[in-house]
Amino acid sequence: MTKSISDLEEIARKCRVEIVKMVHRAQAGHPGGSLSEIDLLAALYATRMRVRPDEPKWGDRDRFILSKGHASPGMYSILAEMGFISHEDLKSYRVLGGVCQGHVDMKWCPGVDFSAGSLGMGLSFGMGCATAARLDGSDRRAFVMIGDGEMQEGSVWEAAMAAAHHELGNLKVILDRNRIQNDDFCEVQMRMFDIPAKWKAFGWNVKEIDGHNMTEVMEGLDFLEAPENCNGPSILIAHTIKGAGISYMENNPSFHGAAPNDEQFHQAMLELGEVEA
Amino acid sequence: MTRMAATRDGYGQALLDLAGNEKVVVLEADLGKSTKSLHFRKAYPDRTISCGIGEQNMLLVGAGMAASGYIPFASTFAIFTERAFEQMRNGIARPNLAVHLCGSHGGTHTGTDGSSAQSIEDLGIFRTLPNVVVMHPCDDVSTRVLTMQLPALGTPSYMRTARNKTPVLYDGREDEIKIGKGIVLKEGNDVAIVACGVLVSESLKAAESLKAEGIHATVVDMHTLKPIDGELIDTIATRCGALVTAEDHNVIGGLGSAVAEHLVANTFAPLEMVGVPDRFGESGQADEMLEVMQISAHYIALAAKKAISRK
Numbered sequence: 001m002t003k004s005i006s007d008l009e010e011i012a013r014k015c016r017v018e019i020v021k022m023v024h025r026a027q028a029g030h031p032g033g034s035l036s037e038i039d040l041l042a043a044l045y046a047t048r049m050r051v052r053p054d055e056p057k058w059g060d061r062d063r064f065i066l067s068k069g070h071a072s073p074g075m076y077s078i079l080a081e082m083g084f085i086s087h088e089d090l091k092s093y094r095v096l097g098g099v100c101q102g103h104v105d106m107k108w109c110p111g112v113d114f115s116a117g118s119l120g121m122g123l124s125f126g127m128g129c130a131t132a133a134r135l136d137g138s139d140r141r142a143f144v145m146i147g148d149g150e151m152q153e154g155s156v157w158e159a160a161m162a163a164a165h166h167e168l169g170n171l172k173v174i175l176d177r178n179r180i181q182n183d184d185f186c187e188v189q190m191r192m193f194d195i196p197a198k199w200k201a202f203g204w205n206v207k208e209i210d211g212h213n214m215t216e217v218m219e220g221l222d223f224l225e226a227p228e229n230c231n232g233p234s235i236l237i238a239h240t241i242k243g244a245g246i247s248y249m250e251n252n253p254s255f256h257g258a259a260p261n262d263e264q265f266h267q268a269m270l271e272l273g274e275v276e277a
Numbered sequence: 278m279t280r281m282a283a284t285r286d287g288y289g290q291a292l293l294d295l296a297g298n299e300k301v302v303v304l305e306a307d308l309g310k311s312t313k314s315l316h317f318r319k320a321y322p323d324r325t326i327s328c329g330i331g332e333q334n335m336l337l338v339g340a341g342m343a344a345s346g347y348i349p350f351a352s353t354f355a356i357f358t359e360r361a362f363e364q365m366r367n368g369i370a371r372p373n374l375a376v377h378l379c380g381s382h383g384g385t386h387t388g389t390d391g392s393s394a395q396s397i398e399d400l401g402i403f404r405t406l407p408n409v410v411v412m413h414p415c416d417d418v419s420t421r422v423l424t425m426q427l428p429a430l431g432t433p434s435y436m437r438t439a440r441n442k443t444p445v446l447y448d449g450r451e452d453e454i455k456i457g458k459g460i461v462l463k464e465g466n467d468v469a470i471v472a473c474g475v476l477v478s479e480s481l482k483a484a485e486s487l488k489a490e491g492i493h494a495t496v497v498d499m500h501t502l503k504p505i506d507g508e509l510i511d512t513i514a515t516r517c518g519a520l521v522t523a524e525d526h527n528v529i530g531g532l533g534s535a536v537a538e539h540l541v542a543n544t545f546a547p548l549e550m551v552g553v554p555d556r557f558g559e560s561g562q563a564d565e566m567l568e569v570m571q572i573s574a575h576y577i578a579l580a581a582k583k584a585i586s587r588k
Binding site: 059063099105106109113114115117118120121124125126127128129130131132135136142154155158159161162165166 | 302323324327328329331333334335336337338339340341342343344345346347349363364367368371372399560
């Protein structure tokens with residue numbers, strides 16, 4: 001299943017359409033972080049994840065843990081694109097009884113490996129999955145996506161230290177460095193200084209990329225999988241733009257957790273090429 | 278002479294006994310020497326995961342392993358399990374992942390380390406979590422037997438063990454011990470004393486002193502606080518007409534609350550609750566702490582007479 005860069009870009013575009021539709025329909029949710037992460041998720045799922053959409057509980061699947069679980073529309077859109085759930089299922093986002101719960105939940109949605117919602121938890125869970133894979137003698141990997149604001153949770157660093165101590169080469173983190181958190185820009189809320197240096201100091205393999213340049217995204221995923229980087233845990237720091245792809249959401253803290261109105265929705269569909277002007 | 282042992286030793290022995298199950302793994306947060314998981318670590322280092330002094334990480338590593346088919350046993354001091362409460366709530370209980378958490382050194386009975394180490398709220402807070410079984414056994418035998426039953430449970434659990442030695446009650450009686458079933462240690466028709474953990478032996482002492490006054494008490498070891506053995510509570514409430522609960526835990530939220538919650542909705546009977554009187558502890562010997570907190574045999578007997586007077 002070879003995918004060209006333009007194929008991946010088209011998958012990401014379709015996912016963006018679904019993300020905006022989901023939060024617009026629900027009039028709630030988190031579009032900003034879903035749009036910043038989606039190019040990464042599209043490339044990861046379409047080209048790297050060893051999973052079986054028709055057998056979501058296959059024991060030797062790679063695990064994907066969306067630690068920033070509020071950015072669930074992004075994950076649901078790629079799960080639909082991959083066939084874990086239907087596009088019809090996306091309409092259940094935030095609806096009573098729906099598979100698409102507000103935050104991704106392993107008990108509700110096929111293809112979801114971790115029940116998220118509280119920040120700072122996914123990396124530890126991923127460490128558990130990676131440790132189990134090692135004990136099983138399996139080559140399955142645990143991919144964890146964390147957010148930059150999330151790194152303010154101390155538990156992230158408990159996990160970072162422990163994963164390096166145990167040399168978990170099958171643990172791969174993607175950091176969605178979109179520079180905005182709930183209340184404001186990260187720089188305002190809590191400065192994080194030299195993020196690559198912090199992870200290096202904790203014993204991780206580190207690479208930085210532009211998280212919206214699909215060629216760089218693929219190089220970044222190559223880095224995570226490279227044999228020379230399987231001696232211990234690795235992190236891909238992806239510089240992204242919150243709300244990427246929708247002009248009025250980009251770099252706008254207001255769209256961390258707010259839905260577009262009808263007019264804004266129409267504009268988003270125009271910008272994504274779903275409707276003609 | 279009664280054999281004395283610490284419940285934490287029963288936990289450590291159980292882990293060794295469970296090791297034949299290759300899915301059993303042990304998680305530590307630098308207190309394996311204290312919680313007694315160290316024996317497993319020595320024998321099975323490949324299946325023991327050190328999480329450093331990081332309880333929040335430890336619990337979710339356990340969750341990830343449970344989601345991958347393993348049966349994790351994580352332990353630390355009872356007090357430090359509390360800093361990972363949200364991990365237990367959102368990462369373990371909510372997705373119903375069978376991680377088994379053991380908090381040792383619980384209660385004021387833990388003694389001279391003082392109030393910071395004397396968890397008096399662990400049973401209460403974990404009891405509020407859906408899917409979580411909560412236990413506080415009274416001796417090393419029952420601790421071992423209950424721990425051995427956990428892999429078959431399929432849901433998460435919290436078990437408090439104690440630092441200091443208490444009388445062993447169940448040598449040769451292993452078959453009587455089952456998760457969720459209280460054990461009648463003594464039969465009497467005047468009052469029923471329902472206890473857990475270190476206060477079970479205190480309750481037996483209280484029953485002896487009451488007997489000298491012509492009062493015959495039933496004594497129940499309610500080692501499982503959740504699910505509470507409601508059938509047994511109904512039986513003893515009907516037979517005795519008055520109850521006392523006894524626990525080395527804040528009188529708010531623990532065994533007394535669990536029994537009260539059942540009684541008010543089912544078989545009404547007066548209930549006196551012996552527990553830590555909503556205050557923090559201090560440094561002292563284990564037996565001294567039971568007096569300071571007014572939860573020793575003497576106070577249990579007083580509470581029994583008060584309960585009887587309210588019939």
